[in-house]
Amino acid sequence: MSKKDLYRPNVAMIIVSNNYPSKKEIFLAQRNDLLDVWQFPQGGIDEGEEVKEALFRELLEEIGTDEVEVIAEFPEWISYDFPPRIAETMRPFIGQTQRYFLVKLQENAIINIETEKPEFCDYKFVTADEVLYLSASFKKDVYESVINYFKKEGLL
Known part of the structure; x- marks a missing residue:
């Protein structure tokens, strides 16, 4: 097994509210199996599944829409x-x-x-800075990279 094969393919999403772009509120959810761990919705990509197919499947599975x-x-x-x-x-x-996507909730x-x-047992909408404060330490570097990229692009 190569080192690449040791990493599970996954899709993740930064979800902004339907008030975007006037308000840049980011969805963050509290895991129900890890005490006080907040994260973006994410999930594995099934074998043979396209990334965007996984995106929409995971959204339904994790946040019901x-x-x-x-x-x-x-x-x-x-x-x-x-x-x-x-x-x-x-x-x-x-x-x-x-693979990260920035998505906006429809009206x-x-x-x-x-x-x-x-x-998840709870969720809230927060600022980009609050995401980094609340997220799990082992995900902070990824979250920071992705958020900074979308900020640089003028999207967050």
């Missing part, structure tokens, strides 16, 4: 390593390689985190 407009895509795959306690449960993977979108297999 796929009614979004894709605003932008981070231009490259970005990776992080799992901390040891998580790596044990994710074998054979040592981390994730992700009629209704968020429902009480999905068939809930991953």
Whole structure:
């Protein structure tokens, strides 16, 4: 197995409210299995699945709606390593390689985190700075890179 194969392909999304661009409110969700860990919705890409297919499937699975407009895509795959306690449960993977999208909730979108297999127990809309303050330490570098890219592009 090559080092590349040790990273689980994943799609992740920065979701902005339907008040965007006048308000740049970013959706952040609290995991229900890790105490006080907040994150962007994300999930694995199934074998044979296109990245955008995974994006919309994961949105439905995690926040109960796929009614979004894709605003932008981070231009490259970005990776992080799992901390040891998580790596044990994710074998054979040592981390994730992700494709990030910036998406805007449509006017009629209704968020429902009480999905068939809930991953989150709470959510809120926050500023980009609050995202970095609340997110898990092992994801901070990725979050900072992606947020800074979208800021530089004038999108956040």
